[in-house]
Amino acid sequence: EIVLTQSPATLSLSPGERATLSCRASQSVSSYLAWYQQKPGQAPRLLIYDASNRATGIPARFSGSGSGTDFTLTISSLEPEDFAVYYCQQRHRAFGQGTKVEIK
């Protein structure tokens, strides 16, 4: 079973700063990787699918890159509503353990 490892566990940043989140797979997942955002008390929201495609309605400040085993989610300039937990997921498979983006 492929394991997804996210880093860092917590990212402390200020609004306007750039956030870079990592997701590493224990073996290749090709480009079949998605990123989700979750806020307290809410269901997750799809941000990125197939490694680099923004889902419908997702702002351009969110971007995804990578293939094979190494993936990155970048938020170019943090808005107040972006402070949340982010998860990566291999298609139809397990999630990473999450990265919390918190206000510094």
Add this chain to the structure above:
Amino acid sequence: QVQLVQSGAEVKKPGASVKVSCKASGYTFTSYDINWVRQATGQGLEWMGWMNPNSGNTGYAQKFQGRVTMTRNTSISTAYMELSSLRSEDTAVYYCARSGGAADYWGQGTLVTVSS
């Protein structure tokens, strides 16, 4: 608009089973897979498995093999997830999600509490 509406909260005793429903609307039910994901309080997302509503084919996470069953009733566009032999560690919010590769629409979640 696409909606997934789940059944209400459940309280179960250890050893019992629970069956959660997920009613889809706003799209062709048989055109997208349904994933089931759970989340214990304060914990991360845990993928449980997927089902193809058209064929009925399923795939379960190894952890839940033998204990989970995912089914559907296409006439009412509803998916079901049944988890048996419940223990306290199964207390969590259970989500269904539509997936064409990634989970783009999610249900509101169903809280299942396992307690004696």
